[in-house]
Amino acid sequence: MLKEKIDQITALGLDAVAGAKSSQELNDVRVKYLGKSGEVTALLKSLKDVPNAEKPAMGKLINDVKVKIDSALAQREATIALAERKAIEEKERLDVTLSKDNLEQGALHPLTLVKNEMLNIFMGLGFSVADGPEVDYTRYNFELLNIPQDHPARDFGDSFYINPDILLRTQTSCVQARVMEVTKPPIRIVCPGKVYRPDDDATHSPMFQQLEGLVVDEHITLADLKGTLEEFAKKFFSPSTKVRFRPSYFPFTEPSVEVDLSCAMCGGKGCRLCKGTGWIELLGAGVVNPAVLDACGIDSKKYTGYAFGVGIERATMIKYSIPDMRLLFDNDIRYAKQFK
Numbered sequence: 001m002l003k004e005k006i007d008q009i010t011a012l013g014l015d016a017v018a019g020a021k022s023s024q025e026l027n028d029v030r031v032k033y034l035g036k037s038g039e040v041t042a043l044l045k046s047l048k049d050v051p052n053a054e055k056p057a058m059g060k061l062i063n064d065v066k067v068k069i070d071s072a073l074a075q076r077e078a079t080i081a082l083a084e085r086k087a088i089e090e091k092e093r094l095d096v097t098l099s100k101d102n103l104e105q106g107a108l109h110p111l112t113l114v115k116n117e118m119l120n121i122f123m124g125l126g127f128s129v130a131d132g133p134e135v136d137y138t139r140y141n142f143e144l145l146n147i148p149q150d151h152p153a154r155d156f157g158d159s160f161y162i163n164p165d166i167l168l169r170t171q172t173s174c175v176q177a178r179v180m181e182v183t184k185p186p187i188r189i190v191c192p193g194k195v196y197r198p199d200d201d202a203t204h205s206p207m208f209q210q211l212e213g214l215v216v217d218e219h220i221t222l223a224d225l226k227g228t229l230e231e232f233a234k235k236f237f238s239p240s241t242k243v244r245f246r247p248s249y250f251p252f253t254e255p256s257v258e259v260d261l262s263c264a265m266c267g268g269k270g271c272r273l274c275k276g277t278g279w280i281e282l283l284g285a286g287v288v289n290p291a292v293l294d295a296c297g298i299d300s301k302k303y304t305g306y307a308f309g310v311g312i313e314r315a316t317m318i319k320y321s322i323p324d325m326r327l328l329f330d331n332d333i334r335y336a337k338q339f340k
C-alpha cells in the first residue's frame, strides 16, 4: 500500500516540478511536496504504521523520493531563473534603432537671449560683470544708496522684507554698493540679476531682471553716460536709434535722467506704440550722487561716476514689440520657439 503511494507521489511530484513555469509556481510545488505539511512529510509520518521489519526499507524509499524531487526542483529552478533573466533583459533592452523623429532641439528663452546680448555689448565697451545676493541687507539696498529711513521706497508695502534689516533686493544697485565698498576706482561694471517688487500687471511683475551699469573714475561726466547709452542703443536696437535724456529724480544719482529711445515703429512721427510722442521710455540713469560715493568709501572730491539701470523684460518687450510682460513668464514653448 505505502509503496504504491510512494510511487504515485514521486510521479506526481516530478510532473509538477516539470510543469512549473515560474519561480513562484516552483516554490508552490516545493511547499506542496517537501513543506512541513507536504506530501513527502506526510509519507514519513505514515511510517509509524508500518511493521518494524519493513521500516528501514520504506524509510529509504521515502528519503529517495525527497532527494529526487529536491534535485528536480534545483534543476528546474536554474532553467527558470535563466529564462526569467533573459525575459527581463529583453524587456529592458535599449533599442538604439528607435526613431528619433519626435526629439526637438531646445532654444534659449528670449530673456536669456536678450541678457546675453546686452552683456556682450557692454563687455565689448570694456565693462566687466559683477554679481551679488538676491536677499540683501537694507544697508546695501537703501542706506548706502542715499535712500534714507523715511523715503517712500522703504515702505513695507513696496518691498518683500525678510525682517526689518533684510529684504529681497528691489534693485541690482545693491551690487554697485557692494563693489564700491571694496574696490578702488576705476570701476566699470554691469550687474545683471533678478529684483523683487510687489507689482503685478501687464507691464510689471513681482520678479523681473535688471541690468545695471556703474562707472567710477576721474573726470566722468553725463556726456560719458550719454555716449555709452547711445552706443548700446544703436547696437541693441538699431543703428538709426536716437537717445534722449529727460531730467528726473533718483536718490542715488544727481543729476538724474530718464532715457528715451526714438520709436522704431514710426521713426519719430508718433504712433500707437509710442503713444504719439515719437519716443519710448527705456531706463533711468544719472551721475552718481557724491553722497553715495562717500558712503561707500570713495573720495567724491577726486572721483565721479555714472550709473544706469535697464529692465531686461522692458528692453525685450520694446525690442520685440511684446504687449504683455506676462507672456515672457508663461513658459509656453510655442512662444519661446519664435525667438530661436
Ligand SMILES: [Zn+2]
Residues within 6 Å of the ligand: 263, 264, 265, 266, 267, 268, 269, 270, 271, 272, 273, 274, 275, 276, 278, 279
Ligand atoms: Zn512711434
